[in-house]
Amino acid sequence: MKFDKEKMRLYAITDRHWLNGRSLREVVKESLDGGVTFLQLRDKNSDDETFLQEAAELQKLCRDYKVPLIINDNVEIALKMNADGVHVGQSDMEAGAVREKLGPDKILGVSARTVEQALLAQERGADYLGVGAVFATGSKADAAELPHETLKAICEAVSIPVVAIGGITAENISQLKGTGICGVAVISAIYAQNNIKEAAEELKEAVDKIVL
Ligand SMILES: Cc1ncc(COP(=O)(O)OP(=O)(O)O)c(N)n1
Numbered sequence: 001m002k003f004d005k006e007k008m009r010l011y012a013i014t015d016r017h018w019l020n021g022r023s024l025r026e027v028v029k030e031s032l033d034g035g036v037t038f039l040q041l042r043d044k045n046s047d048d049e050t051f052l053q054e055a056a057e058l059q060k061l062c063r064d065y066k067v068p069l070i071i072n073d074n075v076e077i078a079l080k081m082n083a084d085g086v087h088v089g090q091s092d093m094e095a096g097a098v099r100e101k102l103g104p105d106k107i108l109g110v111s112a113r114t115v116e117q118a119l120l121a122q123e124r125g126a127d128y129l130g131v132g133a134v135f136a137t138g139s140k141a142d143a144a145e146l147p148h149e150t151l152k153a154i155c156e157a158v159s160i161p162v163v164a165i166g167g168i169t170a171e172n173i174s175q176l177k178g179t180g181i182c183g184v185a186v187i188s189a190i191y192a193q194n195n196i197k198e199a200a201e202e203l204k205e206a207v208d209k210i211v212l
C-alpha cells in the first residue's frame with residue numbers, strides 16, 4: 001500500500017476562490033495544523049507556470065507534515081514536479097492511461113458515480129475513489145447529488161479506499177456513517193471558513209467518529 005488508509009480521513013482540496021488576500025501556502029498550512037491528512041491542489045484557472053510554483057510551495061509544506069500532495073487533472077505537471085499522485089475525473093484522461101504514465105508507485109485517485117465506474121477504475125489501477133456529490137455543493141457547478149445508497153454500494157463493491165465528496169460539513173457528516181467510506185474530501189467546509197485551523201480540527205474530530 002502506498003499510503004495508510006487512515007491518511008484519507010480528512011482530504012482537503014484547495015480553492016483560490018476563498019483566499020481573500022491570503023496566500024495559498026498560508027491557508028493550507030492552517031489546515032494542516034488543524035489535522036488535514038491528504039491534500040489536493042485543484043486550480044482550474046492558473047497558467048502552468050503559476051500552478052507549478054504553487055505546487056512546489058505546497059509540496060515542501062506537505063512533506064514537512066508527511067501529508068501526500070495530489071495534483072488535480074494535470075498528469076504532466078504531477079510528473080514534472082514529482083508529486084505524490086494525481087486525481088482524475090471521468091471526463092479526464094482514462095485511468096489506465098494515467099496509470100501507464102504515472103508508473104506503479106504514484107497515487108492515482110479517480111472520481112466515480114456508479115459501481116461500474118468504480119470497478120473499472122479499480123481494475124485500471126486506481127488507488128482510491130472520490131465519490132459524490134453526496135450533498136448539494138456550491139464548489140463545483142456540474143456536481144449532481146448522488147444518493148447515499150449508491151455511495152454505500154460503491155464502497156461495498158471495491159477493495160480500495162473511498163472518500164465521499166460534495167457539500168460535506170461538520171454538521172451533516174454523521175449522515176455518512178455506515179456507508180463504508182474511509183474519509184471525506186472537502187473544499188468549503190475548511191477553506192471558506194474564517195478560522196481554517198479550527199474548522200479542520202472540528203471536521204477531523206467528526207470524521208474520526210464515523211469511520212472505522
Ligand atoms: C477526492 C476527489 N474526488 C472527486 C473529485 C472531482 O474530480 P472531477 O470529477 O475530475 O472534477 P474536478 O475536480 O476536475 O472539477 C476531486 N477533485 N477529488
Ligand SMILES: Cc1ncsc1CCOP(=O)(O)O
Binds near residue numbers: 165166
Ligand atoms: C470537486 C468536487 N467534486 C464533486 S463535489 C466537489 C466540490 C466539493 O467542494 P465542497 O466541499 O465545498 O462541497
